[in-house]
Amino acid sequence: MKSQSFPKPGHDHERCVNSLMVHAETVCRKAGVRLTEQRRRVLEVIGRSHKATGAYDVLEAMEIKGRRTAPITVYRALDFLMSVGLVHRISCLNAFTACHYRHEQSPVQLLICKACGAVGELEEHKVTQAIQTAAAKAGFAIDEPFVEVTGKCAHCCTA
Amino acid sequence: MKSQSFPKPGHDHERCVNSLMVHAETVCRKAGVRLTEQRRRVLEVIGRSHKATGAYDVLEAMEIKGRRTAPITVYRALDFLMSVGLVHRISCLNAFTACHYRHEQSPVQLLICKACGAVGELEEHKVTQAIQTAAAKAGFAIDEPFVEVTGKCAHCCTA
DNA sequence: ATTCGTAACGTTATATTATAACAATTTCAA
DNA sequence: TTGAAATTGTTATAATATAACGTTACGAAT
Ligand SMILES: [Zn+2]
Ligand SMILES: [Zn+2]
Ligand SMILES: [Zn+2]
Ligand SMILES: [Zn+2]
Numbered sequence: 001m002k003s004q005s006f007p008k009p010g011h012d013h014e015r016c017v018n019s020l021m022v023h024a025e026t027v028c029r030k031a032g033v034r035l036t037e038q039r040r041r042v043l044e045v046i047g048r049s050h051k052a053t054g055a056y057d058v059l060e061a062m063e064i065k066g067r068r069t070a071p072i073t074v075y076r077a078l079d080f081l082m083s084v085g086l087v088h089r090i091s092c093l094n095a096f097t098a099c100h101y102r103h104e105q106s107p108v109q110l111l112i113c114k115a116c117g118a119v120g121e122l123e124e125h126k127v128t129q130a131i132q133t134a135a136a137k138a139g140f141a142i143d144e145p146f147v148e149v150t151g152k153c154a155h156c157c158t159a
Numbered sequence: 160m161k162s163q164s165f166p167k168p169g170h171d172h173e174r175c176v177n178s179l180m181v182h183a184e185t186v187c188r189k190a191g192v193r194l195t196e197q198r199r200r201v202l203e204v205i206g207r208s209h210k211a212t213g214a215y216d217v218l219e220a221m222e223i224k225g226r227r228t229a230p231i232t233v234y235r236a237l238d239f240l241m242s243v244g245l246v247h248r249i250s251c252l253n254a255f256t257a258c259h260y261r262h263e264q265s266p267v268q269l270l271i272c273k274a275c276g277a278v279g280e281l282e283e284h285k286v287t288q289a290i291q292t293a294a295a296k297a298g299f300a301i302d303e304p305f306v307e308v309t310g311k312c313a314h315c316c317t318a
Numbered sequence: 319a320t321t322c323g324t325a326a327c328g329t330t331a332t333a334t335t336a337t338a339a340c341a342a343t344t345t346c347a348a
Numbered sequence: 349t350t351g352a353a354a355t356t357g358t359t360a361t362a363a364t365a366t367a368a369c370g371t372t373a374c375g376a377a378t
Contacts, residue, residue, distance in 0.1 A: 001283050005297050018229040036343085036355070051300070055335065070358070075336065092250040092305055094335060094364090109290065111299050131268065131308060134283040138164050139313025146251055148305045149290060154298025193354065193374085195326065214364070239326095253325065253335090253364060 006113070006120040007050045020047045023087050023102070026141045031084055038069075042077035043086060043098060051117040052095035073153075080095055090119065092148045111146040115156035164258075165272070165279040166313045181259070186297050199230075201236035201287045202245060202257060210276040213225035222284055233235055243251045249278065251307045267304040274315035 007016065024043055028035040035043075045061040046053045055077040058074050078096055081087035085105050087096050090112065097110070107128045111120040131145045166175065179253040183202055187194040194202075205212045217233050236317040237255055240246035244264050246255050249271065256269070256278040266287045290304045 006299070036344095038356070069356095070238040071335080072337070072358090075355070076246065076356080091307075094253075109293065111294060111297065112285055112303060113299075120299065121299060122293050122297060124289065127289040127293055130283065130286040131306065133372085134234065134281050134286055135270060135308060135310065138270065138279060139280060139316060140272075140308070141309040141311040142308055143273060145306070145308045146272040147290065147305070148250075149294060149299070149301055149311075150305075151294070151302040157298060157300055193326080197327075230365070231329090231367090232327070235327080252331095259371095 006111070006155060009116070009155050013049075016049050016050075017044070020098055022084075023105075027084055027086060033084060038073060039077045039080055042074055043081055044100070046081075046087060046096055047098040049098070050097070050100070050119060052090045052093045052097050052112065052119055054093075054095045058096075074159055086093055088119075088121075091146065092146060092150070107145050109149060111153065112148060112150045113153035113156055114150055115152050115159075118153055118155075122154060165270070165277055165314060168275070168314050172250075175209075176203070176206050179239045179245075179257055179259055186243055186245060190238075192230045192243060198239055201233055201242055205240075205255055206257040206259070207276060209256070209259070210301060211252045211256050211271065211278055212253075213254045215264060217255075247278075247280075249307060250305065251309070265303050266306070268308060269309060270312065271309045272290050272312035272315055273309055277312055277314075279312060 007013075008068060010077055021040070021044065024035055024040070028136070042058055045058045048061075055071065055074050055078060058078075059071060062069055070121060078087060078089075080105060082096075086099055086104075088099055088108065088110060089096055090110055093112065099108075099121065099122070101121055103123045104122075105122060108129055109122040111122065113120070127147060128145060132142060132146075133141050164262070166172075180203065183194055183199070190247060200221055201217055204217045207220075214230065214233050214237060217237075218227060218230060221228055221233070230308065237246060237248075241248060244262075245258055247258055247267060248255055249269055252271065258267075260280055260282070262280075262282045265282060268281040268283060268286055270281065272279070286306060287304060289307075291301060294301050
């Protein structure tokens with residue numbers, strides 16, 4: 001029901017980043033897990049935009065003076081961040097996006113704008129329920145529903 | 160609305176394959192596109208099971224006397240088969256599955272059984288509509304909705 | 319039947335994404 | 349303090365996908 005719109009172009013993204021990192025601390029503390037330096041760095045990089053970010057883009061962005069960490073380091077951090085819901089995987093792009101919202105692990109629908117690359121999120125119970133109902137009719141017990149929708153966001157539609 | 164159930168274990172799969180290939184001919188003829196030898200071979204391999212098949216599994220299965228075609232050949236055939244709706248991509252698995260059904264390009268929901276690996280398909284308008292409604296509320300113009308659901312199929316639930 | 323443009327395929331090389339295996343280090347609590 | 353578990357480092361490799369370009373096959377028009 002709680003429908004999160006796309007971030008406006010030109011918004012103060014610093015605030016998104018700050019809020020994201022504070023939120024991350026909270027989430028991890030509550031869950032009794034550790035937001036280590038590596039995990040924080042990866043989240044920071046992914047959070048720098050609302051677009052999908054590839055694992056190797058993260059890797060590159062984390063590079064300090066030509067010294068880069070190994071891919072596995074990024075993937076490990078990503079796995080962790082996904083496990084606590086701070087990052088979503090966008091499987092149709094083999095990429096990732098930071099979750100700037102506050103849903104609590106309930107299924108999300110990802111909207112991917114092909115024009116500007118931004119990723120929006122919906123948390124529509126009706127969608128989840130429709131899937132649930134349809135699956136049940138087929139006797140299928142849902143583990144996890146992945147909904148990824150490509151298209152054009154509101155800002156790009158009017159532009 | 161038209162809900163396709165999972166194929167029963169032990170069903171006569173030869174019939175599925177035959178039907179699939181006949182259907183493929185029809186579809187291609189109607190669309191005025193060519194179901195070439197390579198494309199046919201790729202579809203045959205993927206159609207051999209109701210499971211998700213990786214591109215390199217196809218490649219391996221197409222091998223004749225140690226002579227294997229190049230990956231690009233398989234990917235090209237896959238792109239073609241997807242374009243005419245004879246194959247679906249399962250992006251959460253980086254794999255593909257033959258479409259044994261007769262929906263006409265309308266959005267499909269893929270059900271992936273983690274127990275037996277089988278892939279079922281739904282064509283629930285209610286799901287598509289719920290997504291459409293939710294997206295519209297956010298001002299998002301849908302290009303294509305991808306719905307992939309992992310879980311346990313009816314046969315594996317009772318087993 | 320010949321010609322010509324396009325679609326399909328072959329060939330080689332390479333890009334991109336992701337994980338395996340095992341050692342070293344850090345953390346936290348008993 | 350010390351020992352088990354979690355995290356990270358290091359090296360190597362697996363798995364998935366595409367680029368570039370030349371050749372062949374097909375089908376329509378002359
Ligand atoms: Zn922002
Ligand atoms: Zn956009
Ligand atoms: Zn079958
Ligand atoms: Zn099953």
